[in-house]
Amino acid sequence: MAKAQVIDALIQALGKEKVVTDPEDLICYSFDATADMPSKLPDVVVVPASTNEVVQIINIAREYKVPVYPRGSGTNLSGGTIPIQGGIVVSMQGMNKILEIDADNLVAVVQPGVVIQDLNNAVAPFGLIYPPDPGTVATATMGGSVSECSGGLRGLKYGVTKHYVMGLEVVLADGSVARFGGKTVKNVTAYDMVKLFTGAEGTLGIITEITVKLIPAPEARKSMLAIFNNLADAGNTVTEIVRSKVIPATMEIMDKVTIQTVENFAKVGLPTNAEALLLIEVDGIPEVVEREAAIVVKVVEKNKGKIQVAKDDKERDGLWAARRAALPALAQVKPTTVLEDATVPRSKITEMLVALQDIAKKYNLQIGTFGHAGDGNLHPTILTDARDTEEMERVHQAVDEIFKTALSLGGTISGEHGIGMAKAKYLPLEFGDSGMEAMRKVKQALDPDNLLNPGKMLN
Amino acid sequence: MAIYDGLKEIEEELIKCMKCGNCQAVCPIYKETRSESSVARGKLKLAESILKGQIGYTPGIAKRFDLCLTCQACSENCPCGVKVHKVILAARAELARQKGLPTAKKVAFNLLRHPKLFDLGLRMGGKFQGLAFKKKATGMSPRFPIGLESRRVLPTLADKPLKSLIPEENRVKHASKTVAFFSGCVTNYIYTSAGLALVDVLNRNGVNVIFPKDQHCCGAPALINGDVETAREMAKSHVEIFSKYNVDAVITMCGTCGESFKYKYSELLEKDPALLEKARAIGNKTYDISEYLVDVLKVDFSKLGNVAMDFTYHEPCHVGRGLGLTRQPLEILKNIPGLAYKPMKAPNRCCGGAGSFSLTNYSLSYQILGKKLDDIKGTGASTVVTACGSCRMQLEDGLAQENMNLPVMHVIEVVQKAYQNSKQKSSDKKKLA
Numbered sequence: 023m024a025k026a027q028v029i030d031a032l033i034q035a036l037g038k039e040k041v042v043t044d045p046e047d048l049i050c051y052s053f054d055a056t057a058d059m060p061s062k063l064p065d066v067v068v069v070p071a072s073t074n075e076v077v078q079i080i081n082i083a084r085e086y087k088v089p090v091y092p093r094g095s096g097t098n099l100s101g102g103t104i105p106i107q108g109g110i111v112v113s114m115q116g117m118n119k120i121l122e123i124d125a126d127n128l129v130a131v132v133q134p135g136v137v138i139q140d141l142n143n144a145v146a147p148f149g150l151i152y153p154p155d156p157g158t159v160a161t162a163t164m165g166g167s168v169s170e171c172s173g174g175l176r177g178l179k180y181g182v183t184k185h186y187v188m189g190l191e192v193v194l195a196d197g198s199v200a201r202f203g204g205k206t207v208k209n210v211t212a213y214d215m216v217k218l219f220t221g222a223e224g225t226l227g228i229i230t231e232i233t234v235k236l237i238p239a240p241e242a243r244k245s246m247l248a249i250f251n252n253l254a255d256a257g258n259t260v261t262e263i264v265r266s267k268v269i270p271a272t273m274e275i276m277d278k279v280t281i282q283t284v285e286n287f288a289k290v291g292l293p294t295n296a297e298a299l300l301l302i303e304v305d306g307i308p309e310v311v312e313r314e315a316a317i318v319v320k321v322v323e324k325n326k327g328k329i330q331v332a333k334d335d336k337e338r339d340g341l342w343a344a345r346r347a348a349l350p351a352l353a354q355v356k357p358t359t360v361l362e363d364a365t366v367p368r369s370k371i372t373e374m375l376v377a378l379q380d381i382a383k384k385y386n387l388q389i390g391t392f393g394h395a396g397d398g399n400l401h402p403t404i405l406t407d408a409r410d411t412e413e414m415e416r417v418h419q420a421v422d423e424i425f426k427t428a429l430s431l432g433g434t435i436s437g438e439h440g441i442g443m444a445k446a447k448y449l450p451l452e453f454g455d456s457g458m459e460a461m462r463k464v465k466q467a468l469d470p471d472n473l474l475n476p477g478k479m480l481n
Numbered sequence: 482m483a484i485y486d487g488l489k490e491i492e493e494e495l496i497k498c499m500k501c502g503n504c505q506a507v508c509p510i511y512k513e514t515r516s517e518s519s520v521a522r523g524k525l526k527l528a529e530s531i532l533k534g535q536i537g538y539t540p541g542i543a544k545r546f547d548l549c550l551t552c553q554a555c556s557e558n559c560p561c562g563v564k565v566h567k568v569i570l571a572a573r574a575e576l577a578r579q580k581g582l583p584t585a586k587k588v589a590f591n592l593l594r595h596p597k598l599f600d601l602g603l604r605m606g607g608k609f610q611g612l613a614f615k616k617k618a619t620g621m622s623p624r625f626p627i628g629l630e631s632r633r634v635l636p637t638l639a640d641k642p643l644k645s646l647i648p649e650e651n652r653v654k655h656a657s658k659t660v661a662f663f664s665g666c667v668t669n670y671i672y673t674s675a676g677l678a679l680v681d682v683l684n685r686n687g688v689n690v691i692f693p694k695d696q697h698c699c700g701a702p703a704l705i706n707g708d709v710e711t712a713r714e715m716a717k718s719h720v721e722i723f724s725k726y727n728v729d730a731v732i733t734m735c736g737t738c739g740e741s742f743k744y745k746y747s748e749l750l751e752k753d754p755a756l757l758e759k760a761r762a763i764g765n766k767t768y769d770i771s772e773y774l775v776d777v778l779k780v781d782f783s784k785l786g787n788v789a790m791d792f793t794y795h796e797p798c799h800v801g802r803g804l805g806l807t808r809q810p811l812e813i814l815k816n817i818p819g820l821a822y823k824p825m826k827a828p829n830r831c832c833g834g835a836g837s838f839s840l841t842n843y844s845l846s847y848q849i850l851g852k853k854l855d856d857i858k859g860t861g862a863s864t865v866v867t868a869c870g871s872c873r874m875q876l877e878d879g880l881a882q883e884n885m886n887l888p889v890m891h892v893i894e895v896v897q898k899a900y901q902n903s904k905q906k907s908s909d910k911k912k913l914a
Contacts, residue, residue, distance in 0.1 A: 049523075049526060053500060115515040
């Protein structure tokens with residue numbers, strides 16, 4: 023009964039066209055991009071067009087004690103947007119305006135439904151970029167990206183989303199609207215609530231406006247491909263490049279399984295007998311780029327790597343095509359692709375890579391590892407078939423061991439994908455009882471009825 | 482795998498989808514609706530839900546599967562290689578079997594099964610269209626609500642179809658090759674000048690052109706709407722008709738027709754070994770006209786006459802992604818002297834036409850077309866060139882609605898113009914001598 027009342031109330035408040043109830047549509051909001059997760063139909067999907075409409079949705083949810091799941095493009099990889107307890111999915115895609123590009127202050131103000139690439143296209147004429155670039159940059163929304171605190175290929179030099187969020191407008195669980203931070207570079211006033219809501223995965227409030235930092239676009243860049251016959255040499259190269267005071271924008275690694283699979287599918291001319299590849303890109307002022315590239319070449323050669331430097335944009339595109347082909351190629355080998363997000367301090371990259379190979383052997387699984395070696399963020403990708411229950415059992419054991427290994431090396435369970443449902447059970451391993459308790463208190467204070475994205479992160 | 486005969490057959494395709502959502506970035510419909518059920522990922526989930534028995538063949542499901550342009554942008558952009566357009570067609574076929582087709586479509590496709598009646602209808606249409614349509618400066622709009630959007634500007638039906646304008650055999654002296662020409666409905670009944678241009682250009686290149694008079698609709702509209710049986714009949718009939726001729730190649734001038742001959746006929750006839758072999762033989766020698774001129778005849782376009790014109794090129798989905806011909810049309814256009822290419826930002830973005838989609842979803846189709854028109858406007862070009870009659874109809878409608886006054890030409894018409902101009906040049910020379 024409550025369900026019909028909730029839908030009626032939402033229609034009353036927002037109008038019929040913003041309230042979606044056809045089962046054919048609800049099915050399409052029952053999942054996100056995470057493999058091996060349960061799916062669940064929401065009772066209703068709403069598409070608000072303003073902060074005020076979000077407030078009304080929250081008030082209805084409070085009145086009827088119905089769960090609320092904010093959602094962007096649903097490209098997230100941790101089950102964070104699955105409406106696991108039914109209720110209201112709030113699609114933020116109706117709020118997709120770029121409100122302001124303030125080139126003097128190097129900031130942009132956007133609504134949460136803006137696609138990241140669209141923001142980048144809009145700021146390009148000003149010679150600016152918004153650096154966070156998750157793999158789904160052409161699809162993912164700013165709101166989703168801020169909520170998951172996503173990263174990407176440029177994390178090593180440019181950091182992750184939270185390093186670029188300067189201000190937020192948030193609708194809280196009590197229906198009030200709060201604004202934190204703003205356009206000032208220096209802002210140290212009180213608690214850093216902006217950071218708290220960034221990466222909160224929609225469990226503390228619904229983000230309705232975002233102010234982000236922009237940076238000048240790099241004038242020049244140089245891409246290089248380094249080929250290694252030994253995994254440790256590749257790992258050591260990563261560490262030594264950074265030790266030489268060179269911070270590349272990108273330092274991506276591919277292991278042997280990935281190289282062979284990519285080459286098998288994409289035929290881009292990768293050396294299939296190599297143990298590892300590094301794709302390195304330095305960017306910035308032309309003179310500095312030249313100097314840094316020379317240091318990279320020296321370090322690679324010292325570590326017994328063979329290096330290819332892209333002479334022009336065409337060669338650069340070729341190298342990048344190989345990197346971009348990694349996931350697609352792996353995804354085509356088997357129907358189910360379990361992509362993990364284990365992250366370690368970059369000095370431990372070699373150990374982690376070796377451990378991943380051992381785990382693959384121990385559980386008799388096909389694991390291709392690629393990822394952002396420079397920032398220690400690896401994507402061991404287990405190739406399996408969800409219909410094979412026996413193998414899936416081994417997959418789950420392997421995943422447990424992957425995260426335990428990352429933590430034992432001083433790492434973390436998420437470098438850029440968030441916790442959601444997929445990694446909630448590992449959270450206590452990283453935070454301990456007191457850490458978990460502190461986070462629960464925050465959640466309890468801001469959302470006492472547990473209406474916002476229940477079943478995620480802390481549950 | 483007989484994908485058109487049961488949804489079960491496409492299960493493997495569905496399992497490949499890892500729900501990454503990359504399809505959202507390229508789907509023209511999703512860009513307008515921002516609704517998960519209108520993008521490939523959502524539709525694949527719906528197909529999965531049907532197979533699992535979680536939802537039946539509801540009218541709502543049919544509505545969701547109707548919302549696809551079959552532009553194949555999702556399939557091309559899919560990291561997992563899911564052939565989404567095949568799933569869509571298989572699902573539509575299953576829906577048609579389970580629920581039947583809407584009456585209007587049923588009537589239309591029944592007509593396709595009677596080519597003579599269909600031909601008569603459109604010939605009569607050519608004569609009596611003034612009764613039902615208001616003439617406009619650039620075409621006409623329906624006078625009565627005949628199921629078409631009344632705002633729509635449609636091209637005038639030709640007084641006489643192509644079939645009445647050219648003989649069955651168009652031979653030249655010292656011919657090096659003989660081809661059979663499949664015109665498709667749009668060229669036959671509307672853009673006859675493009676069909677004439679094709680015959681002219683091939684003849685000028687020493688190619689005999691046979692135009693089988695009993696050819697009819699390629700069947701793609703039926704297949705795209707899920708009427709597999711009608712499509713199969715069309716396939717059988719064309720395979721038999723075109724097998725009779727001993728020709729070097731079959732030439733098409735529309736990507737959708739080209740796909741039918743090249744791929745779809747063998748898929749449709751796969752359970753009939755004798756016909757399958759013939760269908761494959763025909764498929765293997767089917768070429769789009771641009772491909773034939775560039776890759777087979779290797780025409781040196783730089784030697785043709787001057788065509789002083791700046792143009793932009795709209796790449797039809799079924800020519801570019803469907804047949805993989807992204808290079809050939811531009812190779813022609815860039816090499817003809819005098820032509821200046823002003824590229825669109827996204828030449829291969831769907832124009833929203835998609836055959837009957839634009840008739841049954843006019844507003845949405847027009848929104849998608851609006852993006853294309855903006856892109857065209859941004860190029861500053863004075864002519865739009867494309868390689869498909871159906872796209873041409875859609876573009877002409879939009880350009881007329883927006884008073885943009887740009888002519889739309891088929892690539893082959895530009896080539897003909899270049900030949901005509903070179904002839905003029907040589908006759909001018911003669912005069913001078």
